[in-house]
Amino acid sequence: MIYTGGIIILTGPSGAGKSSLTQEIFKEFNDVHFSISCTTRQPREGEIDGVHYHFISQEQFLQKIQQGHFVEYAQVHQNFYGTTKQEIEQNIAMGKLLLLDIDVQGELNIKKLYPHCSCSIFITTQTQAELRKRLQKRSSNTLEDKEEINRRLAHAYDEMMCIERFDYLIINDDFQEAKQRLVTIIHAFKNRTKHYNIQEFTKKWIDS
Numbered sequence: 074m075i076y077t078g079g080i081i082i083l084t085g086p087s088g089a090g091k092s093s094l095t096q097e098i099f100k101e102f103n104d105v106h107f108s109i110s111c112t113t114r115q116p117r118e119g120e121i122d123g124v125h126y127h128f129i130s131q132e133q134f135l136q137k138i139q140q141g142h143f144v145e146y147a148q149v150h151q152n153f154y155g156t157t158k159q160e161i162e163q164n165i166a167m168g169k170l171l172l173l174d175i176d177v178q179g180e181l182n183i184k185k186l187y188p189h190c191s192c193s194i195f196i197t198t199q200t201q202a203e204l205r206k207r208l209q210k211r212s213s214n215t216l217e218d219k220e221e222i223n224r225r226l227a228h229a230y231d232e233m234m235c236i237e238r239f240d241y242l243i244i245n246d247d248f249q250e251a252k253q254r255l256v257t258i259i260h261a262f263k264n265r266t267k268h269y270n271i272q273e274f275t276k277k278w279i280d281s
């Protein structure tokens with residue numbers, strides 16, 4: 074196989090548009106695959122088990138931690154989220170490009186474990202006020218929702234403090250422009266020499 078696998082890490086505050094941008098990426102690239110995380114949070118309307126997440130109980134999650142199934146896991150907004158070894162290693166071995174939508178703790182761990190084949194992209198809004206507006210727009214205005222928005226905004230602040238260590242920054246104010254930037258980054262990432270099995274490529278080249 075001339076092409077080796079790679080990991081694209083998308084991180085950024087909840088409400089910045091990561092999921093919508095991700096959907097666009099799958100329309101644009103048929104060789105990019107979504108890494109399905111495990112989570113203990115409840116599915117939202119329209120979310121499908123095994124497609125958006127593997128929805129599991131806290132007990133099952135803790136068991137997976139003990140059995141060493143995760144390459145990384147974190148507690149985000151009071152729920153557990155984790156990426157399994159199987160998800161990453163099977164796909165990479167098949168030369169696939171994996172897209173991970175994970176938080177800053179996960180990004181740090183994945184970058185440490187796979188420095189040679191990963192790139193990290195931070196997606197955010199131009200202002201904090203815009204993020205709040207988007208979070209409010211998708212909430213149903215209950216007290217619980219208001220608390221959740223405040224929790225997510227506090228987490229967003231912590232995440233914003235990590236931007237500098239990311240490879241790329243996308244400010245998602247204009248969706249089409251943000252999408253175009255993301256597509257460009259992924260094209261560039263795919264063409265890195267590190268994504269080619271150079272020995273195999275040069276051997277074939279010499280033999281040809």
Ligand code: 5GP
Nearest residue numbers: 110146147149154155156174175176178179
């Ligand atoms: P949500 O509940 O909105 O789907 O996700 C909440 C946060 O958890 C998001 O920032 C998302 O990127 C992050 N997240 C989702 N899956 C994982 C994972 O496997 N590991 C880590 N560290 N974060 C995750």
